[in-house]
Amino acid sequence: MTARAVVTGIGVVAPSGVGADAHWRTVLTGTRRTGPITLFDPAGYPTRLAGEVPGFDSGGWAESRQLVQTDRWTHLGFAATRLALADAGLPEKATDPYGYAVTLASSSGGNLFGQRELQRLWGGPSRTVGAYQSIAWFYAASVGQLSIHHQLKGPCGVLVSEAAGGLDSLAHAVRSVRRGTPVVIAGGTECPLSPYALACQLRSGLLSDVADPERAYRPFDAGASGYLPAEGGAVFVVEELGHALARGARVYGELTGWAATHDAAHTGPDSAGDPTQYARAMRLALERAGVGPEAVDLVLPDALGVARYDRSEATALRTVFGDRPPPVSTAKPLTGRAHQGGSALDVATALLAFRHDTLPASAGPDEVADGCELDFLREHRRPRSRVALVCARGFDGFNSALVLRGAAPSREDDDD
Template sequence: MTARAVVTGIGVVAPSGVGVDAHWRSVTAGTRSTGPITLFDPDHRYPTRIAGEVAGFDAGRYVDNRRLVQTDRWTHLGFAATTLALADAGLPEQAPDPYGYAVTLASSSGGNLFGQRELQRLWGGPSRTVGAYQSIAWFYAASVGQVSIHHQFKGPCGVLVTEAAGGLDSLAHAVRTIRRGTPVVIAGATECPLSPYALACQLRSGLLSPVDDPERAYQPFDVDAAGYVPAEGGAVFVVEERGHAVARGARIYGEVAGWGATHDAAHTGPESAGDPVQYARAVRSALDRAGTGPDEVDVVLPDALGVARYDRSEAEALRRVFGARPVPVTTQKPLTGRAHQGGSALDVATALLAMRHDLLPASAGPRRPADGCELEFLRRPRRPETGVAVVCARGFDGFNSALVLRGARPGSDGGAGA
């Protein structure tokens, strides 16, 4: 039989809160966590000055002093999310069988704040040097390496680089790793794209919102959509072979039942909007792999970029998959901002928690759907019926990914789909 992969631990470190309980309270209350950037001063030269930050984050609670100075805030967030996920799963921080634990996280921009500081020292300081840890702290695989070293997880480790789609791709890769014989995999993603250099890179895409009012800055699928609000944070998961989880009496949030990934084969340019055909193909592939029909889906958590042409393209893709049957759609990204690969991982956490709490949260918008974006947005919370969620994400330069999650029934013994 093909091994089944289930999620037994969730660690959230996001603008919505630190820990699953804080995140869930924020989501169900519709609490907006975006506001003026404080990690640096985005003065009048930056048209975007609103972001989602992890307020009051104390890295020292999760990282020892030695690693604190060797790594970037993005990795600090990853350390924290991993520690929380392991505790949530009831697993020790040091693996009893190191080769039975793997780490597969997603990344895209790397250690921005660390790199910014070192480059400013290189070009603006009298020493004209960078610190010894610049090369590894800024490196896109730094979080995977540091987490695996810290926890002594020596199974197959790797990093997925598909921008926002990476949070979903990491979970798909975790399933493949489990089916190849590793019983426990750490998957998911965090991000911290909030430094002068990182913000400038994002602004060049023309997709960021210039609106200074947090209530109006990020409105996907809305007639007033003006772009996305950048954010830090994300979520990390303990993904486990189902038999292994059941044998140790673990609580199971749900099963990673199917996944699909496609590519537009096109560069993201000023006029691009994503290919709805390829996007729809990724969703269908995920459903097919899960053995699930479109009519069985309880809810879809979309990419929700907040750029009119991309929103229309995404809505068209969903209509291609679900046809005449309007599937409920909910997004909480307007509350937290868009944390790239960390944001899609956070959507997975929201979907699993929704099934765990037997409650699909209302969508944070749109107030007025734009033409072509008329989807079945959840206007009020409701109970799930089938326990099946689809999470979608798109990355710049054409990445499309979808994940099918089958939630464990509330009050069950933890067997997803049992």
């Protein structure tokens, strides 16, 4: 029989808060957490707003030697992983190292660390960089550090597909479980907030330059002007079902289907993503999950906030679901877009929605843009089938979709 992969632990470190409960409160209340960038002075940039993790102290989550070797992006990963392991009731150090693995998503790597070292190289008299520059910026740094610290010696890896990577990471975790690894750490965090990282994102022309946090990031809205960058994300404990049940673990839900496609076309200034390939990823994920479009309770979309991309995404969703799409909800306007961390955060939102028996209202749009007509969830609602479809697109043509089935809420969850 094919092994079944379930989520038994959720660790959130995001603008919505530290911990799954803090994130869920932000989503449920619709509280906006974007604001002025404080990690550096953004005065010379058209985009000066972002989503930052409030009051995050790296020293509380990693050892001093780890802090000097790694970037804030990895520090966020340390925190999210520790929270996920604790939530799953698993120890800090793996008791069976080769039965545990870590597969996270990554994209831009250690931005703040690299910025500091490059400024030291070109702006200081020594014209040198520190010894840890060679590893701290590296896109696989978080996976390597977590593997060492938590003794996760199973088949480890890194998925790089920009925002789609958060879903690809979970899909790969399911494959690892089916191949015999009982516990896999998956998901992703990001910190794209440094002068160099912001300049790179501005080059795409997709960032919002609106100065009002309440109006800057408005996906599917007539006033859409681009996205706001964000740090953070979510990390999960993905576990083989029998292994989880044998130790009495709480199960949030099962990862039942996934798919990834690619546009196979260069992204230019007028690109909007290929809705045909995007819809194909959604259909494949549903087919592999063994559910029809009519069974989907909730869709969490990519929600880029760029008019042409939003129309393209709406077209893909209508292609899959016809003229009766399921409820659509996004919390990204509240937090900003954390690239691979953002799609992982959407998975956390879906799992928490089923745990709390509440589908959360969407954070917009206020005025639906032409071509973006979907069934945006305007009020909280109880789930029906407990099936969610999470969708994400990565810059330069990546498309991913993930289907998950939420576990029924327990009496303990109701008491929470």
